[in-house]
Amino acid sequence: MALVELRGVSKSFQKGDETITPLDDVDLSIEQGEFVSLMGPSGTGKSTLLNLVSGIDRVDSGTIFVDGTEITELSRSKLADWRAANLGYIFQTHNLIPVLTAYENVELPTLLLKLSSTERRQRVELALEAVGLSDRAEHYPRQLSGGQEQRVGIARAIVSHPKVVVADEPTGSLDTETSEQIQVLLQRLNKELNITMLMVTHDAEAAEIASRRLLLQNGKFVEREKTVLVPEDQTPASGSVATQ
Amino acid sequence: MITYVLKTLWRHRTRTLLTVSGAAVAMFVFCFVGSVQEGLNRLTTGEDADRSLIVFQENRFCPTSSRLPEDYAGKIKEVSGVRDVMPIQVWTNNCRASLDIVVFNGADPEQIRSSRPIELVEGSWDGFESQRDAAIVGRNVAQRRGLDAGDQFSIGEISVKVAGVFESSVPSEENLIYTSLAFLQYTRGLDAAGLVTQHEVTLAEGADPDRVASEIDAKLRTGAVATKTRRKGAFQASTLSDLVDLIGFAHWLGYACVGLVLSLVATTTVMSVQDRMKEYAVLQTIGVRPVRTMRLVLAESTLLCIVGGFSGTLFALALLWGGGFAIGAEGATIAFRPSIGLAVSGISISALVGVVAGVAPAVQAATVPIVDALRQA
Ligand SMILES: Nc1ncnc2c1ncn2[C@@H]1O[C@H](COP(=O)(O)OP(=O)(O)OP(=O)(O)O)[C@@H](O)[C@H]1O
Ligand SMILES: [Mg+2]
Numbered sequence: 001m002a003l004v005e006l007r008g009v010s011k012s013f014q015k016g017d018e019t020i021t022p023l024d025d026v027d028l029s030i031e032q033g034e035f036v037s038l039m040g041p042s043g044t045g046k047s048t049l050l051n052l053v054s055g056i057d058r059v060d061s062g063t064i065f066v067d068g069t070e071i072t073e074l075s076r077s078k079l080a081d082w083r084a085a086n087l088g089y090i091f092q093t094h095n096l097i098p099v100l101t102a103y104e105n106v107e108l109p110t111l112l113l114k115l116s117s118t119e120r121r122q123r124v125e126l127a128l129e130a131v132g133l134s135d136r137a138e139h140y141p142r143q144l145s146g147g148q149e150q151r152v153g154i155a156r157a158i159v160s161h162p163k164v165v166v167a168d169e170p171t172g173s174l175d176t177e178t179s180e181q182i183q184v185l186l187q188r189l190n191k192e193l194n195i196t197m198l199m200v201t202h203d204a205e206a207a208e209i210a211s212r213r214l215l216l217q218n219g220k221f222v223e224r225e226k227t228v229l230v231p232e233d234q235t236p237a238s239g240s241v242a243t244q
Numbered sequence: 245m246i247t248y249v250l251k252t253l254w255r256h257r258t259r260t261l262l263t264v265s266g267a268a269v270a271m272f273v274f275c276f277v278g279s280v281q282e283g284l285n286r287l288t289t290g291e292d293a294d295r296s297l298i299v300f301q302e303n304r305f306c307p308t309s310s311r312l313p314e315d316y317a318g319k320i321k322e323v324s325g326v327r328d329v330m331p332i333q334v335w336t337n338n339c340r341a342s343l344d345i346v347v348f349n350g351a352d353p354e355q356i357r358s359s360r361p362i363e364l365v366e367g368s369w370d371g372f373e374s375q376r377d378a379a380i381v382g383r384n385v386a387q388r389r390g391l392d393a394g395d396q397f398s399i400g401e402i403s404v405k406v407a408g409v410f411e412s413s414v415p416s417e418e419n420l421i422y423t424s425l426a427f428l429q430y431t432r433g434l435d436a437a438g439l440v441t442q443h444e445v446t447l448a449e450g451a452d453p454d455r456v457a458s459e460i461d462a463k464l465r466t467g468a469v470a471t472k473t474r475r476k477g478a479f480q481a482s483t484l485s486d487l488v489d490l491i492g493f494a495h496w497l498g499y500a501c502v503g504l505v506l507s508l509v510a511t512t513t514v515m516s517v518q519d520r521m522k523e524y525a526v527l528q529t530i531g532v533r534p535v536r537t538m539r540l541v542l543a544e545s546t547l548l549c550i551v552g553g554f555s556g557t558l559f560a561l562a563l564l565w566g567g568g569f570a571i572g573a574e575g576a577t578i579a580f581r582p583s584i585g586l587a588v589s590g591i592s593i594s595a596l597v598g599v600v601a602g603v604a605p606a607v608q609a610a611t612v613p614i615v616d617a618l619r620q621a
Contacts, residue, residue, distance in 0.1 A: 051615050054529065056525075056528070056529050056614040056615055056618075057614070057615045076534055077533050077534055077535065080528055080531050080532060080533040080534065081531065081533065082531075083529065083530070083531040084530065084531025084532075085531070087531075089529050089530070091526075091618070095522070095526045095618070097248065097523060097526070097527075098255070099248065099251035099252050099254070099255045100247070100248060100251060104247060104248075108248075108527075108530055109530050109531060111245060112530070112531045112532065156530070160531075
């Protein structure tokens with residue numbers, strides 16, 4: 001079985017009299033170590049998908065397995081435990097706890113695991129080092145730039161050595177240059193730490209760094225080939241080839 | 245995780261401080277009222293409340309109006325079940341309810357020494373017994389009036405030399421000033437030669453207080469002045485009956501204070517939690533269990549209450565300890581003393597109120613709809 005498996009997952013929302021069904025009977029498999037990017041028009045259900053995979057939202061029907069655990073079966077409390085051990089979530093707006101320092105923010109998830117204090121400190125320091133913020137450990141979120149805040153958010157997502165990290169537009173609120181730094185960082189974490197990643201993005205360039213690119217369209221996933229970037233004076237690549 | 249709770253409280257320090265001081269003031273009042281209540285309970289249930297009787301003139305209330313022959317003591321002693329009788333002349337500066345009441349009890353110094361549960365902390369018995377105008381002063385009065393052994397103390401027609409300061413296991417005793425019987429009888433304006441205000445009867449072991457009381461009254465009915473004998477506790481309670489009603493009312497005030505702390509801390513916590521619903525959603529996304537989320541909120545409210553309640557209680561106890569407060573009427577007094585029970589109830593009620601105040605916001609935080617809260621910008 002793949003690391004992440006969605007089988008016949010449906011999810012709809014009630015908006016007044018209207019029922020919106022962003023995900024209708026979708027299947028998806030993500031292998032261990034893959035870096036999957038997910039693009040698609042606004043409102044197609046990308047965030048909804050991430051929320052279902054992380055168990056902070058419930059499917060209407062279908063099942064989701066992560067590393068063999070059927071998370072769609074778990075209670076809210078069990079899901080929390082499961083997330084603490086297996087899942088990292090990178091938000092679009094970092095969502096750091098403002099009263100805690102960068103170090104304390106990154107430390108939070110480790111407090112939920114059975115670790116010795118030395119082990120805990122090592123992990124936090126390593127995570128901060130991985131995102132290049134060792135020297136900002138004692139800073140509060142408001143004392144950091146947007147890009148730095150996002151990096152702290154990433155460190156918090158990887159500190160407990162999760163099996164899967166999901167990211168919802170992690171570069172969505174950053175300038176181009178900072179975005180690129182974050183993209184490089186995510187790619188490195190995927191390669192060096194072998195973390196399986198599922199990233200939603202609106203940025204075609206950011207999507208390129210992934211090892212596998214998906215498009216969510218009309219409630220279905222479409223695989224996209226890697227766009228061959230060509231110099232401007234040559235004919236541009238003829239779009240992406242869709243397969244399913 | 246406690247770092248998170250503390251830092252959250254610290255971030256809104258103005259709000260925290262206001263809530264804590266509100267809780268402190270309310271618990272201060274609670275403890276103060278509680279000490280009055282305790283003082284009253286001690287009067288009616290204390291060690292000598294049921295083992296002593298007071299013989300008073302029938303239908304009289306203020307000590308100045310009760311005038312019994314001193315030699316009734318001999319007749320009372322003949323009643324079976326009476327171990328000892330102490331004739332006492334009472335003088336008070338104020339027959340009405342007052343917070344600064346001074347009550348003199350004149351009695352035989354040797355009898356005072358042997359029968360009252362008092363111990364000198366300053367001065368000497370010899371000094372008291374050898375001088376006619378000597379007095380020993382209860383610790384509360386000494387504290388309130390700033391009296392030490394060797395001082396001269398005058399009030400109204402009376403002027404005494406302080407021969408000592410005593411403390412007692414019966415707190416209301418500490419509001420008294422003891423002089424010799426003769427000294428008080430011959431005080432100008434009292435004109436009480438051969439007369440006393442009351443006789444205090446110590447019961448023999450096993451004697452039924454009510455039987456002895458009615459026998460004393462029956463025996464003295466033939467005398468010059470009719471008497472009414474009651475247990476000391478009941479006597480004091482009836483003397484203070486106006487105050488008892490007032491204290492009963494104040495008791496409710498104490499409970500109202502607890503309610504005040506509850507609503508104050510609950511409001512603060514609800515506000516604080518509602519401001520941070522997204523934070524709780526983030527925490528749960530990270531993997532904090534709903535139950536743990538609840539505990540974080542409860543810790544916040546309990547901490548507010550305990551810090552406030554603790555300081556209010558402590559301040560009240562310190563003031564009670566150092567102030568020597570008493571309220572009295574018609575020669576009977578209620579002492580406000582600090583006590584372990586008061587400290588324990590003040591602090592445990594604070595903790596309990598803290599938990600109760602946090603329940604609603606804690607449930608709110610634990611059951612936050614994670615996705616909806618995260619979608620909020
Ligand atoms: N809690 C909710 N209540 C009602 N409707 C919802 C809720 N969550 C999502 N939706 C609707 O479901 C659809 C999919 O939402 P979702 O956030 O998954 O889209 P998305 O693909 O992430 O869009 P975007 O690219 O703009 O972030 C949208 O039409 C949205 O309005
Ligand atoms: Mg989205």
